[in-house]
Amino acid sequence: MKSLIAAVREQDEASSFLAGPGDFDLDRGDHVEEVHLASGAALDGFAGDGAGGTYFFCGEGGEERPVLYADSEGGSALVAIGLSELLRLLLVAPWWRGCQAFTAEESRDLADEYLEDIPDLVARRDRAAAALGVDLPTEEVVLYRLREVALGVGENFVLILTAEGYPYEPLFKT
Secondary structure (H helix, E strand, C coil): CCCHHHHHHHCHHHHHHHHCCCCCECCCCCCCCCEEECCCCCEEEEEECCCCCEEEEECCCCCCCEEEEECCCCEEEEEEECHHHHHHHHHHCCCHHHCCCCCHHHHHHHHHHHHHHCCCHHHHHHHHHHHHCCCCCCHHHHHHHHHHHHHCHHHHCCEEECCCCEECEECCCC
16 A cells, blocks of 8 residues: 555645645655654654644654644644544645634635635645545534644643753644
8 A cells, every 4th residue: 555645745736735725845854943752752754834844743653643743933733643634634724724713614714815816726625635545524524623633632742842841832722
């Protein structure tokens, strides 16, 4: 079975969408600062965004590992359990960082802004998902899962700025 990372790299439609609206680049896996998890579990940067944020796999294993996102401003959150869940989030709600209340209304407002700039966003998203063989849930399902992961399981994934020993701030508050 081919890895999803390999599939993203091979599928131009998917990598283009993920790099564009998703702001997700597999060639940006290095974080701007040295960090570690408070638990001591492994932390492997594998992708990033244009603003200096990094996506990390946590713990041991493959693409099924929990995914933590750290921005360049000292904030972090567990955002998915596994790469397939992260890709669904990025495909359905690439504006997820702005969904602080995790509501469909909030997401629709952000989606409208994206659609103004990218009128064919939904068609491009659907082609990217098809190229990757990823089924797309609704925005409500994706945001519910983001909330569940970030505010539930995510409490056990505290990112520490190694040089100073300080924890990153949670990206989402209860």
